[in-house]
Amino acid sequence: MQKIEQRTKKGGHRSNLYFLVLSPEKQHLYPSHRKPESPSPSEESESLSDDESYWGYAERLEDVKNRIEYDYFAKHMPDQLYMVDFLCQCIPELYDTSFPEDRKLLNKISSLDIIGFLHYTAGRNYSGVKNMKAYLKTMFLEYLRNEQLLLATAVPPKI
Known part of the structure; x- marks a missing residue:
C-alpha cells in the first residue's frame, strides 16, 4: 500500500x-x-x-500524461492545465475502482477525450456540488461511456 x-x-x-x-x-x-x-x-x-x-502512483500518473500528450496542453491550453492535471490524477484512481468495461475505456484515453471533456464541462455551474472530485470523476466516466456508445451506434454515411 x-x-x-x-x-x-x-x-x-x-x-x-x-x-x-x-x-x-x-x-x-x-x-x-x-x-x-x-x-x-x-x-x-x-x-x-x-x-x-x-x-506506483507517480509512474502511473506519468503513463497517463504520456498517453494524453500532456505537453500539448501545457503549450497550447495553459488556462485549462489545472483541469488536465486533475483528470490525470483521477484516471489511475478511476482505473483502480472501475469495472472491467470502464478500465478498457480508461486504457484508450487520448488527448481528444480530454479536449472533448473540457468542452463538455465548459460553462457548467458547480455551485451546488459538495464533493467536486467525486462529481467530476463520475462525469468523466459517463462522458467516456457516452462517447463509446455514440461510436458504437454511429451509422456510416452512404456514398
Whole structure:
C-alpha cells in the first residue's frame, strides 16, 4: 500500500490518498500499468525489496500524461492545465475502482477525450456540488461511456 499525504495551500491537513500496489506476479491483471521495458516477473521480484513499489502512483500518473500528450496542453491550453492535471490524477484512481468495461475505456484515453471533456464541462455551474472530485470523476466516466456508445451506434454515411 502506498500513502500520499495531501495538504491545503495554507499547509493544513487534507484526506490522504491510498493506493494498492500490486506485486510483480499480479501485474498481468493490469496490463496498462505494467512498467515499460521491465524485466520478467521472476527477475523483477528478485530485484525489488518488499517495501518498494513495483508500479506506483507517480509512474502511473506519468503513463497517463504520456498517453494524453500532456505537453500539448501545457503549450497550447495553459488556462485549462489545472483541469488536465486533475483528470490525470483521477484516471489511475478511476482505473483502480472501475469495472472491467470502464478500465478498457480508461486504457484508450487520448488527448481528444480530454479536449472533448473540457468542452463538455465548459460553462457548467458547480455551485451546488459538495464533493467536486467525486462529481467530476463520475462525469468523466459517463462522458467516456457516452462517447463509446455514440461510436458504437454511429451509422456510416452512404456514398
